[in-house]
Amino acid sequence: MPYLELSRLTKRYGPAAGIFELSLGLDRGRILALLGPSGSGKTTTLRLLGGFEAPDEGRILVDGADVTLARPEVRRFGMVFQHYALFPHLDAGENVGFGLEALGVRGGELRDRVAEALALVDLAGFERRRVTELSGGQQQRVALARALAPRPRILLLDEPLSNLDPALRARTRHELRRLIHRVGITTVIVTHEQEEAFDLGDVIAVLESGRLVQVGTPEELYTRPATAFVAGFVGRATVLEVELADPGGEPPARVRLGGVVWELPLSPAPGRRARLFVRPEAVELVPPAPGLLTGRVTDRRYAGALAYFLVRTEAGELEVLAPPDAARVDTEVGLRPGRRGFHLFPVEEP
Numbered sequence: 001m002p003y004l005e006l007s008r009l010t011k012r013y014g015p016a017a018g019i020f021e022l023s024l025g026l027d028r029g030r031i032l033a034l035l036g037p038s039g040s041g042k043t044t045t046l047r048l049l050g051g052f053e054a055p056d057e058g059r060i061l062v063d064g065a066d067v068t069l070a071r072p073e074v075r076r077f078g079m080v081f082q083h084y085a086l087f088p089h090l091d092a093g094e095n096v097g098f099g100l101e102a103l104g105v106r107g108g109e110l111r112d113r114v115a116e117a118l119a120l121v122d123l124a125g126f127e128r129r130r131v132t133e134l135s136g137g138q139q140q141r142v143a144l145a146r147a148l149a150p151r152p153r154i155l156l157l158d159e160p161l162s163n164l165d166p167a168l169r170a171r172t173r174h175e176l177r178r179l180i181h182r183v184g185i186t187t188v189i190v191t192h193e194q195e196e197a198f199d200l201g202d203v204i205a206v207l208e209s210g211r212l213v214q215v216g217t218p219e220e221l222y223t224r225p226a227t228a229f230v231a232g233f234v235g236r237a238t239v240l241e242v243e244l245a246d247p248g249g250e251p252p253a254r255v256r257l258g259g260v261v262w263e264l265p266l267s268p269a270p271g272r273r274a275r276l277f278v279r280p281e282a283v284e285l286v287p288p289a290p291g292l293l294t295g296r297v298t299d300r301r302y303a304g305a306l307a308y309f310l311v312r313t314e315a316g317e318l319e320v321l322a323p324p325d326a327a328r329v330d331t332e333v334g335l336r337p338g339r340r341g342f343h344l345f346p347v348e349e350p
Contacts, residue, residue, distance in 0.1 A: 001064060003028035003186055004154060009058035011044055019044050019210045022058070026203065031180055031187045033201030035194065037233070040207040042190040043158065049188060050156055051075050062153055075154075078147030078185075082159040084139055086131050086146075092118065093127030096146045103150060117149035118142075120183060122175075136164045137172050144176070148183065155180070157189040161196060173199040194234055206230050228275055228345040237277040240316045241347065244268055253344055258314030260293045262337045269346040280308060280321035282341025285333050292334035297327045311335065 002025030009022040019041035026032045034042040047053045049060060051072035060068045067075050086095050097105075097114045105113060118126055121141040131139060140160060147155060160176070161169045177200050180187050191197050197204050198218040205215045206229075214226040225231035232239060245254035245261050246268060253268040254261050255276055288294045295313030307324040310317060311333060318335065327333045 002026055003063055004032075004188070005059075005061040006045075006049075007059045007061070009045070009048060009060065010056050011048060011053065012056050013044075017210065019048075019207075022207075022212050024205055024212065024215065026186060026188070028186050029181070029184045030202045031177070031189065031200055033197035033204045034188065034190045034207060035192070035197040035201075035204050035234075036207035037192060039209070041210040042192070042207055044210075045207075046156055046158055046188065046190050049154070050077055050079055076150065076152050077154045077156055078150065078152035079156045080140075080143050080147050080158065080160045082162055084143040084160075084163070086139060086143060088131050090131070091127065092123065092129045092131065092134065092142050092145075095131065095142055096127075096149050099146060100149050113149055117145040120148055121145045121179060135168075137168050137175075140164065140172060140176075144179070148185070152185070155185045155187040157187065159191055160189070169196075170199075176200065206233065208233075223340070225277075225343055228277070228343075231277040231343045231345065235279065236319065237279050237343070238316070238318045240276045240278065240318075242274055242276045242315070243272055244274055247272055255344070257293050260291060262293070264337060264342045264344070265339055266342055266344045269344050271346050273347040275345050275347055277343040277345070278318060279341035280319045282338050283318060283320050284336045284338060285309065285311075285320055285322045285326045286336050288332050288334045292336060294332060294334050297329050297331055297333055300324075300327075300329050309333075 004026040006022055006024045010020050011018045022045060034045055036042050048055050051070060054069060059066055093114045096117050097110050100110055100113055114127060118124055121144050123141055161172055164172060173196060189200055203215060204218060204221055206213050208229050214221060214230050221230060221234045225234060231237060243256040245256050247270060249268055251265055251267050252263040253266040254263055293313055293315065295311040297309055298312050299310040301308040302324055306321050309320045309322055309327060311320055
C-alpha cells in the first residue's frame with residue numbers, strides 16, 4: 001500500500017478548470033514531482049493535499065488513514081511556499097520556531113527543535129541571523145527548516161526555487177534532493193520546469209488540463225512518452241507532420257520525409273498522416289549524398305561539448321545536437337536517422 005494515496009481526486013472550478021479523477025500513489029520517503037504547464041492543476045492538487053481546499057470527490061489517504069476532510073493542522077504536513085513567507089522582523093531561529101510555538105512547544109525543547117531543524121538543512125548556528133542577512137539559498141533552507149521542525153509526515157513544496165537566480169537554482173536543486181533523502185521524508189513538489197522535476201523527482205506525474213496523463217521516472221517520460229503532449233512537453237523535440245509509406249502493421253515504421261523514406265524502429269501509426277517527434281540527438285549530421293534527407297544549416301548555438309544546429313529541409317526545420325564542428329551555418333548537410341529518439345503519434349484525419 002502506498003504511504004500517500006490520492007484516489008479519484010476531483011475539484012471543479014468551471015467546465016475546463018480544476019483536476020479530474022486524479023489517482024496517484026507514493027511510497028514512504030520518495031519524492032513526487034507534479035509537472036505541467038500553467039492551468040494544468042498542479043497547485044490545486046497541492047492545496048487539496050495541504051487541506052486548504054476540499055475536493056468535490058475522491059479521497060486522500062496517508063498510511064492508510066483518510067485525511068480528505070481533515071484540517072491542515074491535523075494532517076501534520078509541512079509546506080514551503082513559492083515566496084518562502086519568512087518574517088523579516090524575526091531572526092532565522094524565530095522563523096523556524098514560529099510553528100512550533102503555535103503547537104505549544106516552549107523553553108529548552110523549543111531551542112533543541114529549532115537547532116535540530118537548522119542542522120538538518122546545514123544551517124547549524126544560524127539561529128540569530130537576521131533574514132535580511134541571508135542569501136536566497138539560505139532563506140530557502142530556513143523556510144525548509146521551518147516546515148521540517150514540527151516533524152511532518154509529508155512535505156509539500158510549491159515552486160520552492162523559482163525566486164533564485166539560475167546558477168543558484170541548479171546548485172540548490174541538488175542540495176535539496178540530498179537533504180530530502182537524508183531526512184527520509186515523503187515529499188510532493190510542484191513545478192512547471194522540466195529540469196527541476198528531473199533533478200528533484202524520483203517519480204514525475206505529468207498533468208494536462210487537470211488530468212493525469214503519465215506517471216514515471218524521468219527516463220521513462222523522455223524515452224517512452226504516452227501521449228503527444230508528453231513527448232512535446234518533456235524534453236526538446238522537433239515535430240514534423242509526415243506521411244506513412246505503410247500505415248499500420250508491424251515495425252519498422254516507414255516514414256516519408258520530402259523525397260526520402262526513413263525506416264524507424266517504431267510501430268506505424270494508423271492512417272496516412274502522423275506527427276513525428278524528433279529528439280535533437282536522434283539525427284546525425286553527415287555530408288549530403290543521394291538517398292539522404294538534405295537541408296541547409298540556418299543557425300548554430302554553442303552548448304559546450306555539443307552544439308544545437310537548425311537545419312531547414314524539404315520536410316521542415318529540424319534541431320540537431322552534434323559536435324560544434326559538425327557543420328557551418330549556410331552549408332548543405334545530410335541527415336541520417338539514428339535508432340532512438342523518435343516518437344510517432346497519429347493525426348486525426350479531417
